[in-house]
Amino acid sequence: MAIEVRIPTILRTYTDGAKAVDGSGDTLQALIDDLEGNHPGIKERLVESGDLRRFVNVYINDEDVRFMGGLDAELSDGDQVVVLPAVAGGAR
Amino acid sequence: MTRFDSLLESVGGTPLVGLPRLSPGLQPNGAEVRIWAKLEDRNPTGSIKDRPALKMIEQAEKDGTLRPGCTILEPTSGNTGISLAMAAKLKGYRIVCVMPENTSEERRQLLRMWGAEIVSSPAAGGSNEAVRVAKKIAGEHPDWVMLYQYGNDANALAHEEGTGPELLEDLPSITHFVAGLGTTGTLMGVSRFFRRAKPDVRIVAAEPRYGELVYGLRNLDEGFVPELYDESLIDSRFSVGPRDAVRRVRELLELEGIFAGISTGAILHAALGQAAKAVKAGESADIAFVVCDGGWKYLSTGAYEGTVDEAEDRLDGQLWA
Structure with missing residues (x-):
């Protein structure tokens, strides 16, 4: 099962500079564990005491996982996962 | 009511218009899915921000933080600054806005026209950086009043008392409310109203995703x-x-004649996603979304000309x- 994961600039030190990597897993938790296997250290930057870090946003097919079960959010083949740092809104 | 004693009195009370061509409409199973646009560009300075700006100033006057002759300081990439500057001009305050240097030239000109002084913050980091710079300046000028839209409850209150009730009155059958997520004031306020008045209304946030420059230097531990x-x-x-924001903002003009700013395209994209879900589930839905402002201030961004690829670049x- 292939899931494309887009990596923000700040985390590309863990992916040899790659903007996107492939991973696999039925849930976000499993996907992050899979990523950790190939890119050691990345998990600790995303997860803290069993939950997503406060300033890390993760989206499955553009939907925020915090409203889809968080780390338990389910994944299917072909899903796209985007990781982004939290930023303040734009035209405010 | 269409007659007001002053411009400030005319904030809010915006029209809600149907989108007959973009709405999925009547389905074979009898369900009907409709999309409605709340035209917040009809506010005095042309954006939804007139509501929170006025409310924040009124609250600060009421609790005594804002007194005649005061200077207002605010981190803003445009609309809130323009709204505050208008109100400040009419009420006699000086205003200083901190804005990222990569915001459109129109917004800078408008701010200056309404009398605001502008302090630029670095492009990288976007609004996060403007907030940081504004907080630093506030520390250096303890007598200045930072209304701070990201943490000022009057921001959400303006929508809880205004936008929310207006929506329910115009569309009692409302099932979804979709708005942009910036300060989060619109969504928080409207949601607080509906959680009380009609708790089954689903509250949906559309958040802009920028290019890499904006996120590039963000440290994951220093987010906002x-x-x-x-x-x-x-x-x-x-x-x-x-890409989706530009595509949708063009569709809104092409099919419904509404000329909106780019962030509205992002919100419409999320609204259409909810509409598609309702159609798939065979359920009726009345989805209201916010048109934050008109497209005028964004013409120089190049979003409205050429192909979508070119606009995206x-x-x-x-x-x-």
Whole structure:
């Protein structure tokens, strides 16, 4: 099962500079564990005491996982996962 | 009511218009899915921000923080600054706005026209950086009043008392409310109203996703979540990139004749996603979304001309919402 994961600039030190990597897993938790296997250290930057870090946003097919079960959010083949740092809104 | 004693009195009370061509409409199973646009560009300075700006000033006057002759300081990439500057001009305050240097030239000119002084913050980091710079300046000028839209409850209150009730009155059958997520004031306020008045209304957030320059230097430990934000008041949240935002904002003009700013395209994209879900589930839905402002201030971004590919390239690195 292939899931494309887009990596923000700040985390590309863990992916040899790659903007996107492939991973696999039925849930976000499993996907992050899979990523950790190939890119050691990345998990600790995303997860803290069993939950997503406060300033890390993760989206499955553009939907925020915090409203889809968080780390338990389910994944299917072909899903796209985007990781982004939290930023303040734009035209405010 | 269409007669007012002054411009400030005319804030709010905006029209809600149907989108007959973009709405899925009547389905074979009898369900009907309709999309409605709340035209917040009809406010005095042309954006939804007139509501929170006026409310924040009124509250600060009421509690005594804002007194005649005061200087207002605010981190803003445009609309809130313009709204505050208008109100400040009419009420006699001086205003200083901190804005990222990669915001459109129109917004700078408008701010200056309404009498605001502008301090630029670095492009990288976007609004996060403007907030940081403004907080630093506030420390150096303890007598200046920072209304701070990201943490000022009057921001959400303006929508709880205004936008929310207006929507329910005009569309009692409302099932979804979709708005942009910036300060989070619109979503928090409207949600607080509906959680009380009609709890089954789903609250959907559309969040702009910028190019890499904006996120590039962000440290994951130093992100920014507005103090106003309460996750429990939102039911789903979508990230919308510039390509979808541009495509939708053009459709809105092409099919419904509404000329909106780019962030509205992102919100419409999320609204259409909810509409598609309702159609798939065979359920009726009345989905209201916010038209935050008109497209005038964004003409120089190049979002409205050429192919969508070209527009997407031009928006890279800009704070388009």
